[in-house]
Amino acid sequence: MSLKLQIFFIIFSLLFIIYVYSKIKKKHLSIEYSLMWFGFAILMLMASISPEFLRIISDFIGIKEVSNMVFFFGFILLIFMVLNLTSLISKQNAKISNLVQEIAILKKEMKDKNEKHHQ
Amino acid sequence: MKTLVIIPAYNEEGSIKNTIKEITKLKNKNIDYIVINDGSSDNTLEVLQENNFNYLDLPSNLGIGGSVQTGYKYAYLNDYDIAIQFDGDGQHNASYIESLIKELNEGNDMVIGSRFVEDLSKFKSTKIRRMGIKVITFFIKLCTGNIISDPTSGFRAVNKEVIKEFVNDYPIDYPEPDTIVRLIKKGYKIKEIPVEMNERESGKSSITFYKSIYYMVKVVLSIIIASLDPDGGIK
Numbered sequence: 090m091s092l093k094l095q096i097f098f099i100i101f102s103l104l105f106i107i108y109v110y111s112k113i114k115k116k117h118l119s120i121e122y123s124l125m126w127f128g129f130a131i132l133m134l135m136a137s138i139s140p141e142f143l144r145i146i147s148d149f150i151g152i153k154e155v156s157n158m159v160f161f162f163g164f165i166l167l168i169f170m171v172l173n174l175t176s177l178i179s180k181q182n183a184k185i186s187n188l189v190q191e192i193a194i195l196k197k198e199m200k201d202k203n204e205k206h207h208q
Numbered sequence: 209m210k211t212l213v214i215i216p217a218y219n220e221e222g223s224i225k226n227t228i229k230e231i232t233k234l235k236n237k238n239i240d241y242i243v244i245n246d247g248s249s250d251n252t253l254e255v256l257q258e259n260n261f262n263y264l265d266l267p268s269n270l271g272i273g274g275s276v277q278t279g280y281k282y283a284y285l286n287d288y289d290i291a292i293q294f295d296g297d298g299q300h301n302a303s304y305i306e307s308l309i310k311e312l313n314e315g316n317d318m319v320i321g322s323r324f325v326e327d328l329s330k331f332k333s334t335k336i337r338r339m340g341i342k343v344i345t346f347f348i349k350l351c352t353g354n355i356i357s358d359p360t361s362g363f364r365a366v367n368k369e370v371i372k373e374f375v376n377d378y379p380i381d382y383p384e385p386d387t388i389v390r391l392i393k394k395g396y397k398i399k400e401i402p403v404e405m406n407e408r409e410s411g412k413s414s415i416t417f418y419k420s421i422y423y424m425v426k427v428v429l430s431i432i433i434a435s436l437d438p439d440g441g442i443k
Contacts, residue, residue: 182380183380186270186274186277186380189266189267189268189270189274189278190266190270190274190277190278190281192266192267193244193264193265193266193267193278194264194278194281194282194285196264196265196267197263197264197265197282
């Protein structure tokens, strides 16, 4: 990796960390997810400071090209994250429908009370 | 026995009035009804208000499972002994409500009004849909050993224990076959009785032709999952 490219990657990862940090600060990310993104950002920074670190891992697993390993694990990570997001959506759907149901029942109770009051 | 008829209604402005008339015509003071307006975009809500019907109004559309479950929650909160699902589109025949209740009193936990137990019903829906129902019946037999001839029937009565089960967990869409399997696996007694059903008076069925393949895959998957883990579901 050329020095130019390496400097670019380091700057990019630093910007990414700052971006994640600003999201957390504005409370646009809960701690649960911010940990995951922080881990991701720090991994990116480490890899750009010392590409050798990636080389060692890929040699160890037996993947010839470092870039292949990065793509492979990046892909797995994304799949995993999308699965977790759909599961989160399902859970939130269940919560929302529970709320909608409760609201409907409360609306009816209020209406019944008002009618009794006016009689 | 305090009985609640749960009528889910999504865009049923044309038929809801008749449906309710059918039920009040029974003149059984133990039978109350509640309409669940599932965020209809037509004038269903106005019809309910003008006629002073008993209704719950969902602030947004939940689909058939979510709206029926609202009815079960209402039944539970108001201490009903029996809850009966009854479509708002005029498909079901109110004169069978009392036969469903009778079968519950004989010790069954759920009684399903079926089009296929005996040849009563002139209207049996289209050929393709009947084939789909047979496939569902086959999978339920495979997973539970029980034969349910009309597993998609939305005309069914349950007792207090099952009401409680449904308050805790009810599938979001296409709930009928799924819940049948869960109940059988938990040891509840289910019985089918023959009923007549009519063609829909107005409005469209919730299952359109294009959705039917998707529907079958989803239902079969839900049957298998339900039989593996009857207590499961998103809490």
